[in-house]
Amino acid sequence: MKLAQIAIDDLNIPHLVSSLRSTCCPACASSKRTKWSLCKRCYAALSRATATSLYNPIGGGYEKAMADALRDLGKSEAHVPFPKRTNRPHNERNTKESA
Ligand SMILES: [Zn+2]
Numbered sequence: 001m002k003l004a005q006i007a008i009d010d011l012n013i014p015h016l017v018s019s020l021r022s023t024c025c026p027a028c029a030s031s032k033r034t035k036w037s038l039c040k041r042c043y044a045a046l047s048r049a050t051a052t053s054l055y056n057p058i059g060g061g062y063e064k065a066m067a068d069a070l071r072d073l074g075k076s077e078a079h080v081p082f083p084k085r086t087n088r089p090h091n092e093r094n095t096k097e098s099a
Pocket of ligand 1 (some may be wrong): 025027038040042043090
């Protein structure tokens with residue numbers, strides 16, 4: 001599946017679920033285990049408080065924990081294997097240029 005880059009503030013629950021199920025680290029896009037939030041390397045780089053908060057359930061603080069984790073890692077976007085809905089086909093390009 002293609003990766004979408006989602007700004008941290010735009011991450012929603014479907015993104016997070018999709019990311020957890022995938023083998024792609026949302027911070028560095030390298031491989032991770034499914035059900036893990038991050039790859040080992042990124043996880044190891046987190047502050048203890050942030051790493052601990054990643055054990056919060058989705059809907060119970062996980063969203064904020066993930067945002068904090070990505071920011072701790074210096075990221076402004078997450079790599080999420082999720083189709084971007086905002087991608088529209090560039091149909092307008094086909095309008096006549098020579099009038
Ligand atoms: Zn990583």
